[in-house]
Amino acid sequence: xARLRVPTDKAQLVLSxxxxxxxxxxxxxxxxxxxxxxxxxxxxxxxxxPSAWGVGSAxxxxxxRTIAVGDYNGxxxxxxxxxxxxxxxxxxxxxxxxxSxxxxxxxKVxxxxxxxxxxxGxxxxxxxxxxxxxxIMTSPSSSAGxxSxxxxxxxKIIAVGSTDGKIYFWNAPTYSxxxxxxxPxxxxxxxSxxxxxxxKIIAVGDNDNQSAYxxxxxxxxxxxxxxxxxxxVLSxxxxxxxKxxxxxxxxxNTSLWRVG
Numbered sequence: 001x002a003r004l005r006v007p008t009d010k011a012q013l014v015l016s017x018x019x020x021x022x023x024x025x026x027x028x029x030x031x032x033x034x035x036x037x038x039x040x041x042x043x044x045x046x047x048x049x050p051s052a053w054g055v056g057s058a059x060x061x062x063x064x065r066t067i068a069v070g071d072y073n074g075x076x077x078x079x080x081x082x083x084x085x086x087x088x089x090x091x092x093x094x095x096x097x098x099x100s101x102x103x104x105x106x107x108k109v110x111x112x113x114x115x116x117x118x119x120x121g122x123x124x125x126x127x128x129x130x131x132x133x134x135x136i137m138t139s140p141s142s143s144a145g146x147x148s149x150x151x152x153x154x155x156k157i158i159a160v161g162s163t164d165g166k167i168y169f170w171n172a173p174t175y176s177x178x179x180x181x182x183x184p185x186x187x188x189x190x191x192s193x194x195x196x197x198x199x200k201i202i203a204v205g206d207n208d209n210q211s212a213y214x215x216x217x218x219x220x221x222x223x224x225x226x227x228x229x230x231x232x233v234l235s236x237x238x239x240x241x242x243k244x245x246x247x248x249x250x251x252x253n254t255s256l257w258r259v260g
Contacts, residue, residue, distance in 0.1 A: 014248030016057045016192075016235045020081070021064040023240045028254055029055030033069050033079075038239075045084045050077065057100040057148075057235075061128070062107040070098030076112050076126075088131050093124060100148040100192075104172070105155040109134065113146035113160060121146035123160055123170075135175050140168065148192040152217075153199040161190035167204065181220045184213055192235045197242040205233035205247060212236050212247050214259065226257050 016029030025044065026036045033047040033055050049055055051073035058069045060081065067079040074092040079085065092098050096114040103110055110126045123137040123146060139146055141164045148161035151172065158170045167190060169179040183190050185206045192205035201223060204213045212233045214223040228249045235248040243260035 014234060014250075014252055014254050015055055017237045017246040017248045017254055018058050018060055018067075019237055019239050019246065020060045021062060021240055025060075025081075026246060026254070027058040027060065027067060028248065029058045029069065029235070030252075031055070033058050033067065035084075047077075047079050047084055050086070050089075051075065053097075056098050059101045059103055059110075061103050062105055066128075068101040068103065068110055070101040070112055072097040074098060074114075076101055076110065078131075090126055090131055093133065093136075094122065096121075099146060100150075100161075102149045102151055102158075103128070104151050105153060111149045111151065111158055113149045121162070123149055123158065125175075137170050137175050140177060141166070147190055148194075148205075150193050150195055152195050153197055159193050159195065159202065161193040161204070163189055165190060167193055167202070181215065184215070184222050185211065189232075191233060194236045194238055194245075196238050197240060201242075203236040203238065203245055205236040210249075212245065212257075214245075224259070226259075228253065228255060 018027045024038055026038050028034045031054050032049045035044040049071050051071055053071050053073040056070045065081055067081050069077045074095045076090040076098050078087040094114050098112050100113040108128055113123045114121045121139045125134040127134055145163045150159045156172050158172050160168045165183040167181040171178050194203045200217055202215045202217045210228050212226040232250050233247050237246045245257045245259045247255045
């Protein structure tokens with residue numbers, strides 16, 4: 001599979017990558033959130049983290065108008081994607097770092113997960129229009145934190161990556177646990193999870209094995225292994241057409257892989 005590189009700031013860890021719905025922009029979370037042109041690899045704008053603690057995750061709303069950014073100070077910031085102005089702040093109820101944010105496919109809900117260092121973590125669901133808390137999903141593991149959250153394309157499943165090497169599948173309407181997938185790495189630590197646009201593949205970013213794995217979403221069987229030449233993979237994201245996977249790693253590289 002082909003690999004391209006986006007010239008991100010290599011002095012900073014790449015903790016999150018996300019494509020805009022039209023595929024033209026890549027949001028890269030480092031000390032702040034940097035917006036890049038996906039074709040020319042030129043920087044478009046910088047969304048400066050208000051707390052200066054660093055960005056744990058970034059996600060575009062389905063209509064491309066809003067960018068949600070979770071930071072290590074325990075807040076999720078909503079930005080206007082066109083004007084790059086701050087819209088609202090969602091404070092993490094636990095006060096812990098926000099490791100992952102994800103919009104539901106209809107754009108009405110934001111899921112936020114508190115970070116790997118927090119022990120038994122929780123996933124919070126927020127109403128986008130009112131900025132109010134809707135529900136809380138608590139990890140079944142008492143010793144592991146949450147590293148990533150992702151909605152399936154049909155909005156019926158929320159996948160939650162954990163530091164115990166598990167990916168938990170939750171029913172979105174009922175918020176009940178329905179299945180568990182396992183990271184194929186020998187020393188698992190799931191940094192990031194993402195569904196392909198058709199919902200058939202899950203990409204898993206691994207902390208310890210310098211790899212991103214492509215898994216069959218229904219059978220948990222491995223499809224492919226994408227190995228970065230440096231350190232662990234912190235973030236994974238599919239392009240809207242499903243043909244490209246973006247990975248961000250510990251060395252400050254954002255890599256684009258041809259997967260379709």
